[in-house]
Amino acid sequence: MSTLSVHDHGVVHHEEGHEHHHDTFLTKYVFSQDHKMIAKQFLITGITMAVIAMLLSILFRIQLAYPDKAFPLLETLLGRFAPEGRLDPEFYLSLVTIHGTIMVFFVLTAGLSGTFSNLLIPLQVGARDMASPFINMLSYWLFLTACVIMLSSFFVQKGPAGPGWTIYPPLSALPTAMKGSGMGMTLWLISMVCFVASSLMGGINYVSTVLNMRTKGMDLWKMPLTIWAFFLTAILGVLSFPVLVAGVVLLIFDRSFGTSFYLSDIVVNGQVMPFEGGSPILFQHLFWFLGHPEVYIVIMPAMGISSEIMSVNSRKPIFGYHAMVYSLIGITVLSFIVWGHHMFITGMNPFLGGVFMITTLIIAVPSAVKTFNWLATLWRGNIRFTPAMLFAIGMVSFFISGGLTGIFLGNAALDINLHDTYFVVAHFHLVMGSAAIFGMLAGVYHWFPKMFGKMMDEKLGYLHFWLTFIGAYLVFFPMHFMGLDGVPRRYYAFTEFASMQRWLSVNMFITWAAIMSACAQVAFLYNFVHSIFWGKKAIQNPWQANTLEWTTPVEHIHGNWPGEIPTVYRWPYDYSKPGAEEDFILQTTPFSQTMSSNLPHDFEDNPAGMEELSKWTSTQKANEEVK
Amino acid sequence: MAQIQQEDKINLNAKKFVMWIFIFTSFMLFAAFTSGFIVYSGGSGHGLSVILPSSFRYSTLVLIASSVTLFFASRAAKRLEFEKQQMLLWITIGLGISFLLLQVYGWYILAYKMQIYLVDPNATRSFVYVMTFAHLLHVIGGLIWLISALKGSINRIPQVKNLYRMEMTSIFWHFLDIIWIYLYVFLLLNQ
Ligand code: HEM
Ligand SMILES: [Cu+2]
Numbered sequence A: 001m002s003t004l005s006v007h008d009h010g011v012v013h014h015e016e017g018h019e020h021h022h023d024t025f026l027t028k029y030v031f032s033q034d035h036k037m038i039a040k041q042f043l044i045t046g047i048t049m050a051v052i053a054m055l056l057s058i059l060f061r062i063q064l065a066y067p068d069k070a071f072p073l074l075e076t077l078l079g080r081f082a083p084e085g086r087l088d089p090e091f092y093l094s095l096v097t098i099h100g101t102i103m104v105f106f107v108l109t110a111g112l113s114g115t116f117s118n119l120l121i122p123l124q125v126g127a128r129d130m131a132s133p134f135i136n137m138l139s140y141w142l143f144l145t146a147c148v149i150m151l152s153s154f155f156v157q158k159g160p161a162g163p164g165w166t167i168y169p170p171l172s173a174l175p176t177a178m179k180g181s182g183m184g185m186t187l188w189l190i191s192m193v194c195f196v197a198s199s200l201m202g203g204i205n206y207v208s209t210v211l212n213m214r215t216k217g218m219d220l221w222k223m224p225l226t227i228w229a230f231f232l233t234a235i236l237g238v239l240s241f242p243v244l245v246a247g248v249v250l251l252i253f254d255r256s257f258g259t260s261f262y263l264s265d266i267v268v269n270g271q272v273m274p275f276e277g278g279s280p281i282l283f284q285h286l287f288w289f290l291g292h293p294e295v296y297i298v299i300m301p302a303m304g305i306s307s308e309i310m311s312v313n314s315r316k317p318i319f320g321y322h323a324m325v326y327s328l329i330g331i332t333v334l335s336f337i338v339w340g341h342h343m344f345i346t347g348m349n350p351f352l353g354g355v356f357m358i359t360t361l362i363i364a365v366p367s368a369v370k371t372f373n374w375l376a377t378l379w380r381g382n383i384r385f386t387p388a389m390l391f392a393i394g395m396v397s398f399f400i401s402g403g404l405t406g407i408f409l410g411n412a413a414l415d416i417n418l419h420d421t422y423f424v425v426a427h428f429h430l431v432m433g434s435a436a437i438f439g440m441l442a443g444v445y446h447w448f449p450k451m452f453g454k455m456m457d458e459k460l461g462y463l464h465f466w467l468t469f470i471g472a473y474l475v476f477f478p479m480h481f482m483g484l485d486g487v488p489r490r491y492y493a494f495t496e497f498a499s500m501q502r503w504l505s506v507n508m509f510i511t512w513a514a515i516m517s518a519c520a521q522v523a524f525l526y527n528f529v530h531s532i533f534w535g536k537k538a539i540q541n542p543w544q545a546n547t548l549e550w551t552t553p554v555e556h557i558h559g560n561w562p563g564e565i566p567t568v569y570r571w572p573y574d575y576s577k578p579g580a581e582e583d584f585i586l587q588t589t590p591f592s593q594t595m596s597s598n599l600p601h602d603f604e605d606n607p608a609g610m611e612e613l614s615k616w617t618s619t620q621k622a623n624e625e626v627k
Numbered sequence B: 001m002a003q004i005q006q007e008d009k010i011n012l013n014a015k016k017f018v019m020w021i022f023i024f025t026s027f028m029l030f031a032a033f034t035s036g037f038i039v040y041s042g043g044s045g046h047g048l049s050v051i052l053p054s055s056f057r058y059s060t061l062v063l064i065a066s067s068v069t070l071f072f073a074s075r076a077a078k079r080l081e082f083e084k085q086q087m088l089l090w091i092t093i094g095l096g097i098s099f100l101l102l103q104v105y106g107w108y109i110l111a112y113k114m115q116i117y118l119v120d121p122n123a124t125r126s127f128v129y130v131m132t133f134a135h136l137l138h139v140i141g142g143l144i145w146l147i148s149a150l151k152g153s154i155n156r157i158p159q160v161k162n163l164y165r166m167e168m169t170s171i172f173w174h175f176l177d178i179i180w181i182y183l184y185v186f187l188l189l190n191q
Helices: A025-030 A035-065 A072-081 A089-125 A133-155 A183-212 A225-257 A280-314 A321-334 A350-378 A387-409 A412-418 A422-452 A458-484 A498-534 A607-626 B002-044 B054-078 B082-113 B123-154 B159-190
Strands: A003-006 A011-014
Touching: A035 A072, A035 A089, A035 A133, A035 A422, A035 A498, A089 A133, A089 A183, A089 A225, A089 A280, A089 A422, A133 A183, A183 A225, A183 B002, A225 A280, A225 A321, A225 B002, A225 B123, A280 A321, A280 A350, A280 A387, A280 A422, A280 B002, A321 A350, A350 A387, A350 A412, A387 A412, A387 A422, A387 A458, A422 A458, A422 A498, A458 A498, B002 B123, B002 B159, B054 B082, B054 B159, B082 B123, B082 B159, B123 B159
Parallel strands: none
Antiparallel strands: A003 A011
């Protein structure tokens, strides 16, 4: 048997199967060009960053719950950032900024897309690797560089960047404006440039692989929804990240060369700055043109993953496959024309505000289509409550409860009151933060056997799910009420306002709920690490799923399939098909082997197949009569 | 064996596609700069009010000429006329470098003769520098592609790869040409 492997530089043909590569430790685990290894690298880096960002959030939650208390331990841990055991106000801003940046970009963009697009695109479309494995490797290493630079900003004298994850100028453009505008901000920008380069390399590869390297029979309408989601996510990224680059380039010019793109009439410490004529609103336009698609870059992979997992574990075809795809496409297109809803209070022309309001509310339609389809998929399913399934259902729950508040915020008249309050914080932590993290965790539980060849422990998975699910609601739900009462976000100690003092008890409650949810993650981390080494060995298709990745051997080999890449004959959602022998039919099973379950619908544009089917049914009928 | 060759071809196609998508991302970058320009000048009421130096006009012609020579180089490569291909590539590289120099000369005229600096309270003028600078960085990338194509041809790499490099280089270089014309016309319309 001959095995092929496609390299960056042409094709090498091996007469021997397996282990044809004399991999050294370095080429196998470090500078690997194999998409499965790169996926694992992304996942482990992403999880590490998530833990760090979570610990940062616990730090600032402690400040919010106990604004007047000193914790000597904090000084021991943080030194000059927590003099006398109390968090430095500017360091608080840095914590919020880095928490947001890491979570949005490093965990939910790179960690999520990087892991699952890399793992699943070649495996589910039937390719030996990515279009350019070399660029793929580069993408990971740039990502890691970005992570290291971002974290290194904790070790500069004035601390990390502090203007929030949206880095609005003037704070971000004037190195002297506050501590977090100095060296930390510079590092933030450098890190982000690496990050964007990494994302673009990844995204370009994903798009090209999906469009060019599908196996025989895998036309677009036979692709699993995961692939559709990753593909459209990559397109979103490829089109919107360059706009962020443009915004950041202008910001760098303002910071370092004294131009005035974003700056005008500024006085710092009583000193008049020479900047004139710039417009900080310009930055907001450039930022949110990326920023809004970015939130969908975060959620769409989670949607795809959940769709797949819910179908597999309900043992039912996904409800409305075409509608699911079209709604993803709709979201992709619409997400480019709604960015103004982040800027309602910038003094934009009310007419323009109205336009953005309408586009924003329209995007709720495809979102609702998806939600209804998920619920309809569950309806009367043969549900198997695996941990992955629970997390996928949790994703839907958060998407609904957070999406509803989006509709409030999308109304300019309401948003003028709610903007920059905890209501917004509640909205996006539910709809983006929690939903996307749940989608990611669902994916980890579901594809762990594919990644590591082992099973994760179910009991710990259930514990992890329930504590996290309840914890997340306890943390974020009360924030709605705070926001409605006008409590502003990003304040070090809003309890200084007499009218808001009564929220202190709620803050304490939230902080303890957050600490509880953080502890729950230990169950996951333990389960993850323990199962990699000592987990139960996985079988080839543990979930009895239809998609191609489960036809590869458990042991990872370079090129994914020994021998030829399988051909695909049917869509991926033939679960519980009436008349079939089992309740799942692999995509690689031809219709000729499943005569008893074929339906006229399967042969819509295949007259030959249709003829076979009617012949078969008439002989069946004849047999019946004989009996 | 047939299957291998086919997989190989698919893979090269996928890589060409990578180049096309990269071009979309680059295009978005420049589109962002020009939209930023429009938003800024619309919001602040500033116009450019600068007569662009004539060296930009010459650089435009040089860049168009380089696209033409590259086109003939590709044709020569397809016809297995490697000497001719190399000569035309040399000329293209030469024209590319002249473009670089002309752009820098343009900045010199802007700054030293016309007293229009990067730092200006009217940021539309800063935009001129930023856009030309971003484009120049791309041109340097394009030159690297040209050199790799030339090197490949001199070292007699297999024809499939020679053509592949030529094609990747051409896609990118012609795109740079078109983007520059877009930027130049955009600036002319706003001057
Ligand atoms: C039903 C559809 C949705 C609507 C109508 C909507 C509307 C809005 C509006 C109007 C804001 C601005 C609030 C303000 O700053 O005053 C906002 C903020 C936000 N939304 Fe949504 N949203 C929707 C869905 C989503 C989804 C699906 C995600 C992410 C997956 C998301 C993530 C965010 C984030 C991250 C912010 C806050 C950004 C910040 O200021 O830091 N939204 N949303
Ligand atoms: Cu938005």
